[in-house]
Amino acid sequence: MDFELPITRQACIAADAADPLRALKDHFLLPEAVIYLDGNSLGARPRASLEVATRVLEQEWGTGLIRSWNSAGWFELPGRLGNKLAALLGAGQDEVVMTDTTSLNLFKCLAAALRIQKAADPARKVILTERDNFPTDIYMAEGIVDFLDQGYSVRLLDDELTLADALGPDVAVVALSHVNYRTGAMWDMAATTADVHDGGALVVWDLAHAAGAVPVDLVGANADFAVGCTYKYLNGGPGSPAFIWVNARHQDRFWQPLSGWWGHARPFAMEDSYEPATGIGRFLCGTQPIVSLALVECGLDISLATDMAALYGKSLALTDTFISLVEARRGDHPLELITPLDHARRGSHVSYKHPEGYAVMAALIARGIIGDYREPHVLRFGVTPLYVGFTDIFDAVDALFDILDNRLWDTPQFRERLAVT
Amino acid sequence: MDFELPITRQACIAADAADPLRALKDHFLLPEAVIYLDGNSLGARPRASLEVATRVLEQEWGTGLIRSWNSAGWFELPGRLGNKLAALLGAGQDEVVMTDTTSLNLFKCLAAALRIQKAADPARKVILTERDNFPTDIYMAEGIVDFLDQGYSVRLLDDELTLADALGPDVAVVALSHVNYRTGAMWDMAATTADVHDGGALVVWDLAHAAGAVPVDLVGANADFAVGCTYKYLNGGPGSPAFIWVNARHQDRFWQPLSGWWGHARPFAMEDSYEPATGIGRFLCGTQPIVSLALVECGLDISLATDMAALYGKSLALTDTFISLVEARRGDHPLELITPLDHARRGSHVSYKHPEGYAVMAALIARGIIGDYREPHVLRFGVTPLYVGFTDIFDAVDALFDILDNRLWDTPQFRERLAVT
Numbered sequence: 001m002d003f004e005l006p007i008t009r010q011a012c013i014a015a016d017a018a019d020p021l022r023a024l025k026d027h028f029l030l031p032e033a034v035i036y037l038d039g040n041s042l043g044a045r046p047r048a049s050l051e052v053a054t055r056v057l058e059q060e061w062g063t064g065l066i067r068s069w070n071s072a073g074w075f076e077l078p079g080r081l082g083n084k085l086a087a088l089l090g091a092g093q094d095e096v097v098m099t100d101t102t103s104l105n106l107f108k109c110l111a112a113a114l115r116i117q118k119a120a121d122p123a124r125k126v127i128l129t130e131r132d133n134f135p136t137d138i139y140m141a142e143g144i145v146d147f148l149d150q151g152y153s154v155r156l157l158d159d160e161l162t163l164a165d166a167l168g169p170d171v172a173v174v175a176l177s178h179v180n181y182r183t184g185a186m187w188d189m190a191a192t193t194a195d196v197h198d199g200g201a202l203v204v205w206d207l208a209h210a211a212g213a214v215p216v217d218l219v220g221a222n223a224d225f226a227v228g229c230t231y232k233y234l235n236g237g238p239g240s241p242a243f244i245w246v247n248a249r250h251q252d253r254f255w256q257p258l259s260g261w262w263g264h265a266r267p268f269a270m271e272d273s274y275e276p277a278t279g280i281g282r283f284l285c286g287t288q289p290i291v292s293l294a295l296v297e298c299g300l301d302i303s304l305a306t307d308m309a310a311l312y313g314k315s316l317a318l319t320d321t322f323i324s325l326v327e328a329r330r331g332d333h334p335l336e337l338i339t340p341l342d343h344a345r346r347g348s349h350v351s352y353k354h355p356e357g358y359a360v361m362a363a364l365i366a367r368g369i370i371g372d373y374r375e376p377h378v379l380r381f382g383v384t385p386l387y388v389g390f391t392d393i394f395d396a397v398d399a400l401f402d403i404l405d406n407r408l409w410d411t412p413q414f415r416e417r418l419a420v421t
Numbered sequence: 422m423d424f425e426l427p428i429t430r431q432a433c434i435a436a437d438a439a440d441p442l443r444a445l446k447d448h449f450l451l452p453e454a455v456i457y458l459d460g461n462s463l464g465a466r467p468r469a470s471l472e473v474a475t476r477v478l479e480q481e482w483g484t485g486l487i488r489s490w491n492s493a494g495w496f497e498l499p500g501r502l503g504n505k506l507a508a509l510l511g512a513g514q515d516e517v518v519m520t521d522t523t524s525l526n527l528f529k530c531l532a533a534a535l536r537i538q539k540a541a542d543p544a545r546k547v548i549l550t551e552r553d554n555f556p557t558d559i560y561m562a563e564g565i566v567d568f569l570d571q572g573y574s575v576r577l578l579d580d581e582l583t584l585a586d587a588l589g590p591d592v593a594v595v596a597l598s599h600v601n602y603r604t605g606a607m608w609d610m611a612a613t614t615a616d617v618h619d620g621g622a623l624v625v626w627d628l629a630h631a632a633g634a635v636p637v638d639l640v641g642a643n644a645d646f647a648v649g650c651t652y653k654y655l656n657g658g659p660g661s662p663a664f665i666w667v668n669a670r671h672q673d674r675f676w677q678p679l680s681g682w683w684g685h686a687r688p689f690a691m692e693d694s695y696e697p698a699t700g701i702g703r704f705l706c707g708t709q710p711i712v713s714l715a716l717v718e719c720g721l722d723i724s725l726a727t728d729m730a731a732l733y734g735k736s737l738a739l740t741d742t743f744i745s746l747v748e749a750r751r752g753d754h755p756l757e758l759i760t761p762l763d764h765a766r767r768g769s770h771v772s773y774k775h776p777e778g779y780a781v782m783a784a785l786i787a788r789g790i791i792g793d794y795r796e797p798h799v800l801r802f803g804v805t806p807l808y809v810g811f812t813d814i815f816d817a818v819d820a821l822f823d824i825l826d827n828r829l830w831d832t833p834q835f836r837e838r839l840a841v842t
Contacts, residue, residue, distance in 0.1 A: 031484045038487045045483040053474045053712070061659055062466040063452045065791060066459045069841040074659060101707030103681035104525065111568060118570075131693050136682035136707065139695040143680030147532060148569065149539075156693060182691075229708070238482055238495060238711035259564030260524035261557035268841060270603075270796040272552045272577060274560040286522030286557065287650070290659035291474070292710030370486060375691040420490040420689060 005317070007324055009398075012390035021314055025387040027302045028235070035392045037371040040181075040209055040349045040382030043235030046298035056294045074290050078241075078262075079281070081293070084300055085234075085243055088308060089207070089226065090217030096245045097280050098296060099262075099288055102208055102229045103136045105244040106175065108256040108283055109204040109225035110144050112246070113173035114152065115254045116202065124172035124201065131156040134181045137206055141175060163192065167199030174201050178216065179209035179347030182374050184319075184339040186214060186347045190221040197222070208232060211243070212299075213315065213348035213384075215308040218245055225250070233348065233384055235299030240292050244283050251279050260285035302386060314385035315348045318393055322350045322381060325397040333404050338378065349382040362414035363403045369396045426738070428745055430819075433811035442735055446808040448723045449656070456813045458792040461602075461630055461770045461803030464656030467719035477715045495711050499662075499683075500702070502714070505721055506655075506664055509729060510628070510647065511638030517666045518701050519717060520683075520709055523629055523650045524557045526665040527596065529677040529704055530625045530646035531565050533667070534594035535573065536675045537623065545593035545622065552577040555602045558627055562596060584613065588620030595622050599637065600630035600768030603795050605740075605760040607635060607768045611642040618643070629653060632664070634736065634769035634805075636729040639666055646671070654769065654805055656720030661713050665704050672700050681706035723807060735806035736769040739814055743771045743802060746818040754825050759799065770803040783835035784824045790817045 006015040016022060028044045030036055036044055060072040069075050082096035089096065099105070110127060117124040127141040138154065145152040157166050167174070174196045179186045189205060196203040207228030210216055212235075218226050226245040230236035255276035261267050262284035265275040276282035303311075323337060336353040340346050354360055354377060361373040371381040381396065403409050427436040437443060449465045451457055457465055481493040490496050503517035510517065520526070531548060538545040548562040559575065566573040578587050588595070595617045600607045610626060617624040628649030631637055633656075639647050647666040651657035676697035682688045683705035686696040697703035724732070744758065757774040761767050775781055775798060782794040792802040802817065824830050 029483050031486070034486070036486060042482075042487045044486065045478060049482075050475065050478050053478055054471065057466060057471050057474055057658075061463075061470075062450050065452070065455070065457060065465065066463045066793060067786070067791070068659070070839045075841050100522075100525070101681070101709075103707030104521070104679065107679060115568070134682075135685070135691050135693065138693055139680045139682060139685065142695045143676070143678040146676070146680075147536070147678035150571070231708070237478075238489070239708040239714070240710060240712075242707075255564070255567070257564040257568035258525065258528060259560045259567075260522070261555075261560060264556070264560065268796070270556050272556065272559055274563045286524030286663075287652070287660045288522075289661060289710040289713030291661075291716060292713040293660070295712060365488070370488070372487060375689070418491045420496050 005320055005324055006390050007321070007328065009391065009394045012321070012394040015390040019314065019389065021306060021310060021385060022389065024302060024306060025389070028387045030387060034368045034370060035396050037369065037381040037383065037388065037396060039235070039384030039387070040213070040232050040380070041372050042238055043232055043299060043384060044387055046235055046302055048298040049237065049295050052295055052298055053291060056291050077290065077293050078284055078288060081296055081300065082243060082280070084297070084304065088212055088216065088303060089245060090219050091245050092219060092248065095248060095280055096243055097284055098230065098241050098243045098293065099284050100242055102206065102227050102242040103140050104258065105227035105242050106137060106140045106204065106206065107144060108244060108258055109227060109246070110141060110173060110175065112250065112254050112256045113202045113204065113225065114144070116250065117172040121200065124170055125152045126155050126171045127152070127173055127175060128155045128157060128166055128171045128201070129175040131158050132180060132182065133175070133177050134206065134208065137175055137177065163195060167196065167201060169200065171199060171201045173204060175204045175206065177206040177209065179214060181209055182338070182378055182380070183351055184347040184349045186345050188344070189216070189223065193221045193223050209347055209349070212303050214312050223247060230296045230299070234296070234303060236296035237292060240296045241288060246280055246283060255282055258285045262286060311385045315383050316343050316346065318383045318385060318388060318390065319346060319348070319350045321390055321393050322397060325394060326352070329397070329401045348384070349380055351378050351380045353377045354379055356409055358417070359409040359414040360403060363409040364399060366414070367399055369399045426741055426745055427811050428742070428749065430812065430815045433742070433815040436811040440735065440810065442727060442731060442806060443810065445723060445727060446810070449808045451808060455789045455791060456817050458790065458802040458804065458809065458817060460656070460805030460809070461634070461653050461801070462793050463659055464653055464720060464805065465808055467656055467723055469719040470658065470716050473716055473719055474712065477712050498711065498714050499705055499709060502717055502721065503664060503701070505718070505725065509633055509637065509724060510666060511640050512666050513640060513669065516669060516701055517664055518705055519651065519662050519664045519714065520705050521663055523627065523648050523663040524561050525679065526648035526663050527558060527561045527625065527627065528565060529665060529679055530648060530667070531562060531594060531596065533671065533675050533677045534623045534625065534646065535565070537671065538593040542621065545591055546573045547576050547592045548573070548594055548596060549576045549578060549587055549592045549622070550596040552579050553601060553603065554596070554598050555627065555629065558596055558598065584616060588617065588622060590621065592620060592622045594625060596625045596627065598627040598630065600635060602630055603759070603799055603801070604772055605768040605770040607766050609765070610637070610644065614642045614644050630768055630770070633724050635733050644668060651717045651720070655717070655724060657717035658713060661717045662709060667701055667704060672703070676703050679706045683707060732806050736804050737764050737767065739804045739806060739809060739811065740767060740769070740771045742811055742814050743804070743818060746815065747773070750818070750822045769805070770801055772799050772801045774798045775800055777830055779838070780830040780835040781824060784830040785820060787835070788820055790820045
């Protein structure tokens with residue numbers, strides 16, 4: 001699918017009319033007078049979600065009660081939804097489960113990787129990650145290292161330090177975000193995985209800003225572990241459960257330390273000692289929030305109705321359009337693009353630094369153009385091609401420059417910080 | 422409140438009519454022709470839940486979108502609901518958060534306790550728990566010990582071994598369930614906590630079968646840690662998020678290793694190093710399933726409309742009635758009561774061993790008397806006084822003896838094991 005870059009509103013309208021993915025927007029319910037460019041933080045609500053919630057509440061919980069663990073397939077949900085998601089990740093069947101949070105799943109992967117390395121090469125005691133990684137990924141690595149208290153440490157990759165330089169013989173595992181949450185920069189997963197393996201380390205990919213946003217091929221890249229969330233590009237609902245993928249070659253090599261009943265080989269035998277299930281099942285832990293988990297299927301089914309190549313092609317055309325429109329009107333405004341121009345390195349959002357970024361974004365949100373703000377100074381515009389069109393992009397950039405050209409951001413109202421930014 | 426024990430159906434009907442808590446049942450939607458005695462596994466559905474789910478989906482997620490983290494108070498939910506729950510636990514304000522699963526919260530507590538002891542008395546390397554504890558509690562302890570790989574171990578308390586005998590100078594932390602999931606036996610929390618402290622150890626109470634079921638006074642008992650779930654007696658919905666309480670004297674002594682963004686002192690500053698929030702906030706980790714979390718409030722508000730003394734008084738009258746009715750009809754049936762007769766040691770369910778327990782329970786469920794089965798051979802009948810009445814108990818016992826007297830359980834249909842039992 002090729003898009004010619006539309007740089008007038010009329011051309012954007014035409015591009016939307018010609019967009020073969022346009023009908024997918026009808027599967028979502030978005031408020032009137034909102035242009036939603038924050039699907040990389042919380043995806044929009046699928047139309048089907050209320051029906052599914054009503055079914056789970058009325059029929060499954062209300063009428064089925066405890067019987068629904070069998071009759072409504074609750075016990076199968078983490079694996080069944082994981083198998084559905086696998087198609088979007090280049091993963092095999094029975095390699096993914098949907099469970100817990102991204103942070104916790106990262107903990108499981110890091111713990112597993114450290115244990116594998118401890119057996120193979122005990123001198124490898126460093127978790128290598130990026131200083132610019134999503135903070136919780138760094139925090140979880142710090143937590144595990146502090147808790148082990150056995151000479152493990154976290155090393156942060158700076159811009160100045162290349163991965164190759166940092167990959168010493170002491171590195172056990174590398175934790176990277178496939179798409180950076182701030183900049184939208186994307187690692188080459190296959191090449192980077194090969195580099196990590198050449199350095200003797202294992203790699204955990206955080207797909208929070210990648211799953212459902214860019215083509216991912218975990219098996220093709222020969223990755224070791226991956227985690228990610230379902231409430232961004234997969235539109236699973238606020239805080240919907242996360243996922244975890246483990247390369248089949250690692251699955252049975254250890255048991256991760258969050259060893260709850262759901263990961264047991266015989267969870268209902270009530271045995272007094274843990275025996276991990278074979279395969280990916282041992283990455284489950286405790287009882288999952290069934291209502292939130294069941295809702296994930298609504299968004300997932302929409303993504304599965306198309307394919308990642310088509311979605312990502314449209315995404316690149318949308319982010320290209322955004323960047324071109326900004327370039328055309330930038331003038332003297334101190335807007336700094338921090339998203340890579342190179343398609344091969346770009347995820348599905350566009351970010352600019354602006355010294356008054358917080359107030360500028362607040363002014364945009366006040367008129368219904370919803371992106372978000374990330375420290376420091378970053379205006380972030382997420383593009384979910386399932387429901388964002390070219391005219392949305394045009395109108396968003398138009399509003400941005402109305403706000404910038406007329407300093408409409410410069411009010412106490414827009415400078416006031418909210419609890420969650 | 423005193424109940425005279427009703428042992429005829431007419432007396433049960435009269436007892437229900439005189440029950441001052443009877444109106445609470447109207448807050449729940451239970452299917453017709455079901456007597457629900459499994460609220461200790463999954464509580465019934467509050468009537469308000471569909472309205473709350475609809476509000477969260479339509480207004481908060483659908484219309485508010487990402488803005489709802491502020492405008493709908495999502496960010497405040499774990500603490501706000503924790504503060505509401507505190508009243509049922511004898512806990513103070515800002516001492517409880519609702520988050521993650523019971524298993525994970527137990528991991529946090531055990532990790533914290535081990536770290537505290539490591540600083541105070543490094544020779545204490547044993548996690549002491551009961552062989553008859555809920556298996557996931559044992560499994561989580563095994564996971565932590567295996568992962569640390571530093572000479573830590575799990576010691577299981579058998580019936581033969583008293584707590585006093587097992588509490589050696591090597592015990593760091595004792596993990597006990599306040600009410601046993603199988604037998605319904607209840608520990609004396611204050612006396613046991615004092616014993617554990619005398620032995621130099623810390624105690625974690627699992628309140629899964631206690632919260633909302635029996636009076637709990639965590640501060641009064643001077644306990645150290647507590648965890649529990651909200652989907653049993655608190656009627657939060659299938660797999661609804663769990664809770665964690667930490668005595669204020671411990672909260673700032675360490676940071677638990679599941680150190681995600683939500684536990685950071687400044688979660689949106691996007692700092693590249695973890696700094697724990699002060700207080701109970703540091704026991705939060707990753708993004709929570711908002712729909713499932715919000716639904717917890719429906720059940721919680723019903724429990725808060727009465728008080729635990731009244732609820733527990735009715736619960737004991739109901740379990741006494743159950744036991745008396747069974748005694749009256751037991752005859753030669755190999756039914757063994759494994760729940761304590763002593764009120765001071767009884768939770769809110771009644772359990773009997775029967776060699777054909779699985780098939781007997783399947784036959785009961787087939788006629789709408791829903792209890793559950795637990796290995797080995799245990800028929801378990803949960804009593805939630807919010808929606809269970811005396812006539813329900815009479816009819817359930819009557820059905821039980823119809824099934825036993827006429828061997829109605831003895832069919833292939835009832836012997837066939839389901840995935841989840």
